[in-house]
Amino acid sequence: MAGLSAWSHDRGQPPGPFDRAPTKAATPGRTITWVPCAEDTTAECGTLNVPIDWDIPGGATVEMAVARRKATDPAARVGSLVVNPGGPGGSGVDFVVHGSSY
Numbered sequence: 001m002a003g004l005s006a007w008s009h010d011r012g013q014p015p016g017p018f019d020r021a022p023t024k025a026a027t028p029g030r031t032i033t034w035v036p037c038a039e040d041t042t043a044e045c046g047t048l049n050v051p052i053d054w055d056i057p058g059g060a061t062v063e064m065a066v067a068r069r070k071a072t073d074p075a076a077r078v079g080s081l082v083v084n085p086g087g088p089g090g091s092g093v094d095f096v097v098h099g100s101s102y
Helices: 002-011 092-097
Strands: 044-051 061-068
Touching: 002 044
Parallel strands: none
Antiparallel strands: 044 061
16 A cells, blocks of 8 residues: 555556557558448448457458547537447447437
8 A cells, every 4th residue: 555655646646557658559541431320320430440469460350330429519529439338249339329318
């Protein structure tokens, strides 16, 4: 406890899961073509090809479905919110497309 207390005093907060520096640079050129979602055209859907193993970025890939909703008040927009509803078996796209009331 004393060690954590001393560390907290120096840094102001305990380490979090994202405090470590990235080990590799971001892979450029990955883009998403956004189109209106079939289920709700106020949301946008697309796909993104990502490596199955990020340690082998030129290896096999998997196509990942993604969805987004733009801010209804762009002046009040504070950034992006990434949602992962958990799983397995549930659709993250459906969660975003049908979850506008949340």
